[in-house]
Amino acid sequence: MPGASRALFCSVLHNQSLTHSGGLVASHPTERQDHGLDPAQTAWQQRLEALLGEGCRAGADLVEVFLERTDHIGVLAEQDTITSVSPAFAMGAGIRVFSNQRDGFVSTNDLSDAGLLRALDQALGMLNLERHAAASLGSFEGLRPLRDFGLEKQGWLVQAPDLSSSTALLLQGTDLLQRHGQHLDVRRGSYSRDWQEVLVAASDGTFARDIRLHQSSGLSVLAADGQHRASIGRRYGSTDRPDDLKTWDVDASAAEVCASAATMLYADYVDGGQMPVVLANRFGGVIFHEACGHLLETTQLERGTSPFAGMVDQTIANPAVTAIDEGLSAGAFGSIAMDDEGMESQRTVLIENGVLKRFLSDRAGEMRTGHQRTGSGRRQNHGFAAASRMRNTYIAAGPHRPEELISSIDRGLYCKSMGGGSVGATGQFNFSVEEAYLIENGQLGQAVKGATLIGEAKEVMPRISMCADDLDLAAGYCGSVSGSIFVTVGQPHIKVDSITVGGR
Amino acid sequence: MSGTNSTAPQALNVSDLRDQLDGMAHREGIHKWDLGASRSSNATVQVDRGEAKQLKASQRSSITVRVWNAAGLVGITSTTDLSPSGLERALIGARDASQFGNANDIPGFSPLAMAPTPELNRPLQPALGIQKLLSTLKHAEKDLLGQHQAIETVPYNGLSEGSSERIYLNSDGAVRQVQRTQASLYLYARAEEMGRKPRSGGAIRVALGSEGLDVQGCVDEAAQRTMSHLNYQPIDTGRYLVCFTPEAFLDLLGAFSSLMNARAILDGVSLSDADSIGSRLAVPFLSLHDNGLHPGHVGAAPFDGEGTPTQRLRLIHNGLLESFLHSEATARHFGVEPTGHAGLGAKVSVGPDWFEVSTSEGTTSGTTHLHHSSSLDTFVLIESLNALHAGVKASQGSFSLPFDGWLVRDGEKISVESATVAGDIRQVLSGIVHLEPDAKVTHQGVSPHVWVDGLAITGEA
Numbered sequence: 001m002p003g004a005s006r007a008l009f010c011s012v013l014h015n016q017s018l019t020h021s022g023g024l025v026a027s028h029p030t031e032r033q034d035h036g037l038d039p040a041q042t043a044w045q046q047r048l049e050a051l052l053g054e055g056c057r058a059g060a061d062l063v064e065v066f067l068e069r070t071d072h073i074g075v076l077a078e079q080d081t082i083t084s085v086s087p088a089f090a091m092g093a094g095i096r097v098f099s100n101q102r103d104g105f106v107s108t109n110d111l112s113d114a115g116l117l118r119a120l121d122q123a124l125g126m127l128n129l130e131r132h133a134a135a136s137l138g139s140f141e142g143l144r145p146l147r148d149f150g151l152e153k154q155g156w157l158v159q160a161p162d163l164s165s166s167t168a169l170l171l172q173g174t175d176l177l178q179r180h181g182q183h184l185d186v187r188r189g190s191y192s193r194d195w196q197e198v199l200v201a202a203s204d205g206t207f208a209r210d211i212r213l214h215q216s217s218g219l220s221v222l223a224a225d226g227q228h229r230a231s232i233g234r235r236y237g238s239t240d241r242p243d244d245l246k247t248w249d250v251d252a253s254a255a256e257v258c259a260s261a262a263t264m265l266y267a268d269y270v271d272g273g274q275m276p277v278v279l280a281n282r283f284g285g286v287i288f289h290e291a292c293g294h295l296l297e298t299t300q301l302e303r304g305t306s307p308f309a310g311m312v313d314q315t316i317a318n319p320a321v322t323a324i325d326e327g328l329s330a331g332a333f334g335s336i337a338m339d340d341e342g343m344e345s346q347r348t349v350l351i352e353n354g355v356l357k358r359f360l361s362d363r364a365g366e367m368r369t370g371h372q373r374t375g376s377g378r379r380q381n382h383g384f385a386a387a388s389r390m391r392n393t394y395i396a397a398g399p400h401r402p403e404e405l406i407s408s409i410d411r412g413l414y415c416k417s418m419g420g421g422s423v424g425a426t427g428q429f430n431f432s433v434e435e436a437y438l439i440e441n442g443q444l445g446q447a448v449k450g451a452t453l454i455g456e457a458k459e460v461m462p463r464i465s466m467c468a469d470d471l472d473l474a475a476g477y478c479g480s481v482s483g484s485i486f487v488t489v490g491q492p493h494i495k496v497d498s499i500t501v502g503g504r
Numbered sequence: 505m506s507g508t509n510s511t512a513p514q515a516l517n518v519s520d521l522r523d524q525l526d527g528m529a530h531r532e533g534i535h536k537w538d539l540g541a542s543r544s545s546n547a548t549v550q551v552d553r554g555e556a557k558q559l560k561a562s563q564r565s566s567i568t569v570r571v572w573n574a575a576g577l578v579g580i581t582s583t584t585d586l587s588p589s590g591l592e593r594a595l596i597g598a599r600d601a602s603q604f605g606n607a608n609d610i611p612g613f614s615p616l617a618m619a620p621t622p623e624l625n626r627p628l629q630p631a632l633g634i635q636k637l638l639s640t641l642k643h644a645e646k647d648l649l650g651q652h653q654a655i656e657t658v659p660y661n662g663l664s665e666g667s668s669e670r671i672y673l674n675s676d677g678a679v680r681q682v683q684r685t686q687a688s689l690y691l692y693a694r695a696e697e698m699g700r701k702p703r704s705g706g707a708i709r710v711a712l713g714s715e716g717l718d719v720q721g722c723v724d725e726a727a728q729r730t731m732s733h734l735n736y737q738p739i740d741t742g743r744y745l746v747c748f749t750p751e752a753f754l755d756l757l758g759a760f761s762s763l764m765n766a767r768a769i770l771d772g773v774s775l776s777d778a779d780s781i782g783s784r785l786a787v788p789f790l791s792l793h794d795n796g797l798h799p800g801h802v803g804a805a806p807f808d809g810e811g812t813p814t815q816r817l818r819l820i821h822n823g824l825l826e827s828f829l830h831s832e833a834t835a836r837h838f839g840v841e842p843t844g845h846a847g848l849g850a851k852v853s854v855g856p857d858w859f860e861v862s863t864s865e866g867t868t869s870g871t872t873h874l875h876h877s878s879s880l881d882t883f884v885l886i887e888s889l890n891a892l893h894a895g896v897k898a899s900q901g902s903f904s905l906p907f908d909g910w911l912v913r914d915g916e917k918i919s920v921e922s923a924t925v926a927g928d929i930r931q932v933l934s935g936i937v938h939l940e941p942d943a944k945v946t947h948q949g950v951s952p953h954v955w956v957d958g959l960a961i962t963g964e965a
Contacts, residue, residue, distance in 0.1 A: 075604075076851065078771065084851035085604040087597050088582035090566075102555065107562040109584045119563075126559035126634050167604055186772045186899075222773055222899050229900045231773075269902070272741050272924065272962025302552065303659035305694065307702075383562055420894035425659050425694050426702040428922060430906045432894040452895050452904040452924050456701065502904050502924025504960040 036069050037199040037209060039146050048201040049142055051116055055097055056203050057135040058124045062098040064202040064363070066340060067091075067111070068382045070195065071157060077170035077189040080178075085163060092382035097123040101367055105385040143207035147344075149337035150197060150211035157195045159242035160213060166191045169250060173219050176254035181261060186222035190235075191215070191245065194486075196381075200342035208342035213240050214333065214486050216475065219253050223261040230264040230449070232257055232434070237333040237475030239486065244331070260417065260435055263447045270436060270448035272503035276412035277453070277496050278405045278439065283418045283474035285489030287496070288323055288395050290421040290429040291457045292316075296325075296350050296358075297376075297388040298365025299481055307427045307458045311356050317461035319354040320398055327375060327391035333475030334391040334488040341377035341386050348374045350393075354462075362388040380483025387482040394490030398467025402493040405466050407442035413451065413501055414439050427457040430502075452502035460499060468493035515669060516543055516565075516586075518681055522673050524588060525569075528595050529675065536572035537595070538613065538674035540809055540848040541565070541586070546666030549637045551645050553657065556638055567591070568848050570611075571598035577605025580850040601850070609770075611852050614832040614842050617678040617811030622797055624806050628667070629685045629713020637663045637714060641689075644723050648693055651727035654734055658726075660692035660706065665714045672811040672848075680807045687714040688947075691726040695734060703736060703919070705729030705908070710802045710947045729887070732910070736919035739911050739963030745883040745937075746925065746959045747876045750944040750951035752886045752907070754859055757792075758948070759896040759903070760929040764794075764819045764827070766834035767854035773899045775930065776825065778838070785825045786933035789867040792820040794829065796844065796857030800945035804858070809848035814857065817843050822864045829854050861951035862943060869938040869955075876940065876953045882913045884961055886925060901928045923963040932956050 035041035048065055055063030069091045076084040093116060094107045104126030106119040124130060161169075170189035177187040194214045201207050220233030234257050238244045279287055292308075300306040308316055317323075327336040327345030336345045341363050349357050361369070362377030365388045377386035406414060414437045421431025432452050438445035473490035521541065529537050543565040550557040568582040569591075579602025581594045632640075641663040648658055665687040672680040692706030707725035711717045748756065762768035763776050763785065776785075786792075796804055796814040806814055810832050818826050830838065831846030831854050847853040863869075876885055886909040895905040904926040910917040938955040 081606055081608055082604050083606045083609065084849070085601045086580060086582070086850045087601055089593070089597075090584040092584060102557075102559075104559040104561075106560070107564070109563065109565050109586075119561075122561050123559075126556075126561070128635075163601070163604055231897060231899045269926070272926070272960065274964065302557070304552075304657040305659045383564065385558065385560065420891070422891045422894065424890065425692055425704040428906070430891050430894070430924075432891070432904065450897075450902055450904050450926060452891075452906065452926075454906050454922055454924060456922070500922060500924070500962060500964050502906070502926060502962040504904075504926045 036197050037067050039199070039209065044199060045143060047113065051120060052140060052201060052203045053137055054117065054131050055120055055124065056138045056140040057133070058129040058131045060097045060099055060124065060129060060203070062203050064096045064200070064341065066094040066382055067199040069197045070381065073163070073193045075163070075166050075170060075191045077167070077174050079187055080171060080174060082167045082171065093119065094382040094385065095119045095123050096385050097127060097129070098367065099127040099129060102127055103364060103385070107383045140203045141205065143201055144205040145207070147208040147338070147342070150209045153211035153213070153240070156211060156213045156242045160193050160195065160215065161245045166245060169245060169248065173250045173254060176251050177219060177221055177258060180255045181221055181223065181258035183223045183225045183265060184221050185224045188220045189218070191217045198340065200340065202342065206342040208338050210337050212336070213242060215244055217245060217248060219257050221257055221261050223265045225265060228265050230261050232261040232264060235475070237486065238331050239333055239335045241331050264435055264449055267447040267449045269450040270413065270501060270503035272501055274498055275501055276409045277499055277501065278409065278412070278414045279491070279494050279496065280416045281468070281470045281492050282472040282490060284415065284494065285394050285474065285491040286418045286421050286431050288491060289390065289393055289478070289489045290423045290431055291455065291460050292323065293325070293390050293393045294423050294480070295427060295457050296360055297390070298359050298361040298369045298371050299387045301359060301369045302365065305425050305427070308356055314356055315354045316356045317351050317354040318464050320467050321351055321354055321461065321464050322396040323351040323394070324349055324396060325360055325390050325393040329392050329473065329488070332392045332473055332488045333486045336391060339375045339377040339386070340379045343373055343375045343377065345375045345391065360388045360390065362386050378482060378485050380485055384482040387480070389480065389482060389485055390478060390487050392473060392488035392490065394471065394473060395467060395492065395494060397469050397471040397492045400466050400468045402468040402470055405468055405493050405495040406439055406444060408466065408495065409439045410441060412439040414444055415451070428454065429457060430454040450503055454500050454502060460496060463497040463499070464494050465497050466495040516541055516671055518671055518673065518679060522679070524591055525595065525673070528592050532595060532599065534571050534595065534599060536675050538570050538672070539567060540672050541567040542668060542670045544666060544668035546664060547631070547634045547637060548662055548664035549634060549641050550662050551638070551641050554642060554646065559634055559638065561634065567594060569594045569598045570848065571595060571602055573599060573602040573605070576610060577602045577607060578611055579603070579605055609833060611833045612836070613674050613676055613678065614810040614812040616813055616842055617672070617674060619813055621680070621806035621813045624797065624804055626684060626712060626804060628683060629716065631665050631667070632714045637665065640714070640719060644689070644691060644719050647723045648691055648727055652695065652731050654695040654697045655693045655727065655730055656696055658691055658693045661690065663689045670805060672807060672809070674811065678811050680811045682805050682807070684803070684805070685713050686802055687711050687717050689717050689719060689722050691722055693726050693730040695730050697734060703730065703733040705733055708947050712802055732917065733908070733919040736921045738921045738965035739923050739961060740965045741962045743958045744961050745881060746956050747883055747885045748954045748956065749885070749887050750953060751946050751948070752889050753861065753951050753954040754946060754949040755889050755892060756903070756929070756932070757859055757861070758856065759892045760898055760901070761856045762898045763929070764825070764829055765854050766828040766830045766838060769828065770834060770837060775901050780825050783825055784823050786820055786823040787936045788823040789864050789869050789939065790820060790823055790933070790936060791818070791862050791864045793818050793860040794845070794856050794858065795860050798858050798860065798950065800950065801858040808844045808846045810842065810846040810852065812842040812844040812846060814844045822867065829856060859949040859951070861939070861954070863939045863941070871938045871955070874938045874955050880915055884920065885910045885912050885917070901930055903927060903929065921964055923961055926960045926962070
């Protein structure tokens with residue numbers, strides 16, 4: 001939909017990852033024995049060099065090709081039955097041409113030579129460029145030696161759980177929900193596995209390949225008793241851990257979901273107003289993701305929608321706040337060995353003691369805003385041009401214990417579990433709260449539901465006045481200009497001195 | 505398709521596809537299958553202060569194959585690979601997945617998959633090409649920037665045109681095929697005055713082709729909306745008489761469409777149940793149809809994912825729930841015919857097409873003095889609801905949503921700085937005090953302005 005690109009839509013999974021242990025499962029039913037995009041086993045290097053050469057001869061400043069293959073499984077269990085098994089596989093290419101800081105991007109499912117040339121011609125044509133067989137290659141000197149981040153990951157698709165084991169675990173999960181819960185009208189378990197092989201080649205010599213594996217599982221319930229209803233869910237996500245699902249503590253997850261449902265089933269709706277809040281660690285990090293993280297992407301600088309433009313080395317947040325975005329945490333949902341432009345991932349300090357230090361930048365961002373690339377060029381798939389996006393983003397731990405934050409508030413709200421959120425063109429952000437408790441005289445009080453927190457980025461960052469010492473991460477999905485990507489949010493418990501709590 | 509359509513995809517060869525599937529299925533011992541396929545081609549431009557920002561084009565194809573195994577269980581696989589090897593892999597993948605099919609809820613072919621489909625008057629439009637799109641959008645942006653000195657940028661903008669094709673085939677011989685073209689324009693401006701917060705507003709237009717887009721109307725509406733938010737104030741928290749614009753009310757209704765969704769009812773996640781037909785869901789003067797055939801529905805298709813013909817379906821009549829939206833399987837469960845609202849999937853989804861909200865024939869609200877542009881009552885006019893993905897709990901009936909809008913007092917409109925509206929959809933539907941007489945055709949449905957009393961607004965004042 002056209003309006004969909006107006007705002008950035010994000011949702012949050014719970015926990016950084018599933019714990020993992022050794023052990024393999026049977027082979028995947030749709031796995032084929034082929035060499036995919038591996039240049040060592042295929043003619044892709046020659047084909048890509050020829051294609052990039054054609055683009056350079058046409059006068060492009062830079063040509064980039066992103067190839068991918070994907071293999072997805074989605075499984076749903078409802079009550080005591082597997083109700084959906086959805087395998088899908090895909091392949092495609094995204095070709096991007098730059099000329100005078102403008103770019104044309106074409107995506108296609110047709111990976112034949114003719115199909116790729118047609119896409120290149122279309123991208124060139126957008127910039128009023130045409131191929132000329134006799135023209136010079138410009139600065140293109142061929143691709144550098146392959147940086148193969150996928151070499152050690154060849155077997156991951158086969159090592160990931162097969163349908164027998166994933167369906168069995170989900171049914172165990174819905175059974176455990178039944179054992180732990182009361183008044184449950186609906187019990188659901190779900191699992192998704194996304195395998196992706198990517199090959200990136202660009203006329204600046206970039207040549208890199210990676211294999212990624214994202215797994216997510218979750219449990220949810222709908223509890224109902226008379227007019228009281230509560231829907232509660234928890235999802236967990238991991239990256240690059242093929243055997244992670246095997247040691248998922250599904251019993252603990254079921255118990256947590258049911259305990260939350262039991263509490264929230266009879267909770268009253270929160271009274272809205274301005275008040276101090278404490279946001280729990282892990283998925284509480286959605287506040288930084290929405291209120292600030294998106295606005296530190298060069299994509300937002302290019303649009304002119306970041307209130308933090310031109311403020312590097314200036315104070316934009318409370319000195320209690322240090323914030324980091326990185327792609328390196330082992331197993332975290334937003335970790336990437338390389339970004340979707342072939343650049344190795346890194347750790348980027350965004351804010352240090354309240355002072356803005358860096359923006360997240362991709363190739364186009366560097367070209368148009370001058371901010372150096374940070375390995376943050378990401379996209380959902382070949383249908384999107386890469387853009388500067390977050391990876392694992394979190395507020396660093398502070399000196400306080402979580403109880404100190406709560407005890408510092410006479411009357412406010414403790415937000416234990418967060419839902420999705422978004423940020424708009426003016427920097428106004430919002431996110432929903434799934435499970436909350438009133439704070440009265442420094443103590444946690446009754447559970448309340450139906451809260452939505454809203455605010456302005458520039459106003460709320462200085463109000464994050466206390467950070468606790470219990471930093472933890474949570475997995476989520478983030479939707480924005482380059483599609484929906486895997487991310488991690490995180491923080492310790494934090495206190496926001498005042499924010500608008502929408503309620504009844 | 506017109507020969508001038510530079511982005512037109514190569515049409516799907518239906519008989520080829522069917523012959524291939526037939527042959528492969530025969531070899532694999534598969535006797536019952538169906539397939540949904542699509543192919544699309546699209547071009548989009550975005551601009552930034554007079555320059556091309558990004559130009560994009562895509563060619564996409566996909567198929568979804570369903571297979572019934574010897575035990576009658578169903579499996580599915582989707583792919584973008586329409587080559588013979590891709591088709592074969594999908595067919596075999598679907599057969600493998602059928603081992604995990606749900607024996608308690610087995611979908612079948614729609615009994616209407618070979619029934620006549622409605623004629624849609626949607627002539628295919630030629631594509632103008634990306635350079636023409638770029639030129640049009642540059643002019644639109646310039647025009648919008650020139651409408652008020654406070655409008656500094658149009659950070660979210662896009663003009664796109666495309667063509668698509670969708671088919672449905674099954675092993676009983678059903679063949680459905682439709683081709684469409686569509687164009688869309690969106691402009692969201694950002695305005696900022698000295699010492700004040702930035703404000704934004706926007707507009708969307710859709711049409712069958714780029715030449716049919718009301719570009720000037722989109723520019724004017726985006727400018728008017730943006731400027732109308734420059735004078736803003738915080739609002740006191742409290743309960744207000746609220747008027748939803750057609751767009752906002754359709755958004756809210758769509759977010760709670762599970763009330764009328766047979767799949768959601770069978771899954772236990774709807775507030776309705778199997779006995780809800782005939783019960784009161786809204787005030788007596790409200791009626792609701794789902795009409796995928798409405799002339800204003802640019803993306804209309806004559807059949808759904810299971811090949812069932814699209815139709816105009818009365819869902820609420822005089823406030824009473826009259827029908828549910830159905831797929832083949834849910835219809836069979838309820839003993840009715842499918843309604844043309846199915847998607848093709850391992851678990852067939854059901855969803856609305858195009859809502860039409862109207863005043864029930866022969867009824868009035870009794871509060872006909874209310875009008876969003878002339879009423880002297882104090883009320884909140886909600887222009888758009890935000891973050892529906894996060895702030896709506898459809899299975900609970902509750903919502904708590906940020907919104908853009910105005911506090912209207914004595915006819916004067918003051919933009920609301922930052923606020924949320926919260927409530928329960930059942931209370932909203934039963935608390936409607938007025939539907940204005942003039943319905944508006946939006947890009948997502950048809951509705952008049954809808955008035956509801958006593959909704960909770962939380963503001964910063």
